[in-house]
Amino acid sequence: MVNPGILPDSDIAELFNQGALASERPLDEDQIQPASLDLRLGRVAYRVRASFLPGPKCRVLDKLERLKLHEISLDAGAVLETGCVYIVPLMETLRLPQDVSASANPKSSTGRLDIFTRVITDHGQEFDKIPAGYTGPLYLEVSPRTFPIVVRPGSRLSQIRFRRGNAVLSxxxxxxxxxxxxxxxxxxxxxxxxxxxxxxxxxxxxxxxxxxxxxxxxxxxxxxxxxxxxxxxxxxxxxxxxxxxxxxxxxxxxxxxxxxxxxxxxxxxxxxxxxxxxxxxxxxxxxxxxxxxxxxxxxxxxxxxxxxxxxxxxxxxxxxxxxxxxxxxxxxMSRAPQKLYGSSLKSNYQGQALKLSKHFR
Structure with missing residues (x-):
């Protein structure tokens, strides 16, 4: 019997082995976290007029054709300006089982730089929510709010969690x-x-x-x-x-x-x-x-x-x-992860008090 709950690191790795998760290049060594997977930017960003959701009858690329202002290659590193909205195809794609859903959130360092990010799926009606059984690409909306940023293919701004059933504690x-x-x-x-x-x-x-x-x-x-x-x-x-x-x-x-x-x-x-x-x-x-x-x-x-x-x-x-x-x-958790935040990983914020993002010395 499969336990409901958040999938741990070992089960996320198994999703890749089963083809439920795929990526255009091999995973980074530290990309799988105890209860989440870091998502990586692809090779291009689209500057768009405004944020959007594709809706139940539309793919993200269809909306981009109408809303994009210009296309930016990230291969050599590119600056994303404050006050602008960008859509970036991610390296990871999904073919989720019918009993596995997912949700996304900015990484801690992303939030501490005031970079607003949200994951979008084809036919999506909500940001950062991926329904069970979803098959298709993932896109990241990126909008730097305070600091202009440099990103490149493989930069990690967001993370995704996978879950079976509802395991929220009463x-x-x-x-x-x-x-x-x-x-x-x-x-x-x-x-x-x-x-x-x-x-x-x-x-x-x-x-x-x-x-x-x-x-x-x-x-x-x-x-x-x-x-x-x-x-x-x-x-x-x-x-x-x-x-x-x-x-x-x-x-x-x-x-x-x-x-x-x-x-x-x-x-x-x-x-x-x-x-x-x-x-x-x-x-x-x-x-x-x-x-x-x-x-x-x-x-x-x-x-x-x-x-x-x-x-x-x-x-x-x-x-x-x-x-x-x-x-x-x-x-x-559906079961305990193999590695824990802080003790088994080089975690940036374990034991923290007031602390800025890892980018500052």
């Missing part, structure tokens, strides 16, 4: 798991709305640093270069001087951190859900996958902070220390 199951494993470092966890709440930390760490605000009119960032850029050229540090609050300016981009440390046990995966706009007109953490083993140690759940990408819309908004800014939804 509120009762979530409470029981927290009792056993300490999912967030909170004496009285707020479990409601299908998830466990995370709040904002505005106390300030060393020297009162509470976050960073992105600078405008900065240089270009090569998404494939690590520790290559000086923080001061791209970010303005934000300090707290005792007020424990922060005014979010409209359409500015912030990197902040959760008050709670987060723990994802080896047999589970988690995802940050978009925050309810009825509570505040801002969006938090649109790079939302947390892999099995995040914040985990052999002695139990020690936890890692969740770094939050925050943007206010339309109006200024005041965040206060301890204010709820998002919820983590936990799902069961």
């Amino acid at each position: 509120e009762e199951e979530l409470a029981q798991l927290h009792e056993r494993e300490t999912l967030v470092a909170s004496e009285q966890p707020n479990i409601s709305g299908g998830g466990i709440a995370l709040s904002i930390d505005l106390n300030g760490g060393e020297g009162g640093l509470v976050g960073y605000r992105a600078k405008h009119h900065s240089g270009v960032i090569d998404v494939d270069r690590k520790a290559a850029y000086d923080v001061r050229d791209f970010w303005e540090p934000i300090y707290d001087y005792g007020k424990r609050e922060l005014v979010l300016d409209p359409d500015e981009f912030y990197i902040l951190v959760s008050r709670e440390a987060v723990h994802v046990p080896p047999n589970h995966a988690a995802e940050m859900t978009p925050f309810d706009p009825l509570v505040g007109e801002f969006r938090v953490h649109y790079a939302g996958f947390f892999d099995p083993g995040f914040g985990h140690s052999a002695a139990g759940g020690s936890g890692s902070r969740a770094v939050l990408e925050v943007r206010s819309h339309e109006v200024p908004f005041i965040l206060e220390h301890g204010q709820i800014v998002g919820r983590l939804v936990y799902e069961r």
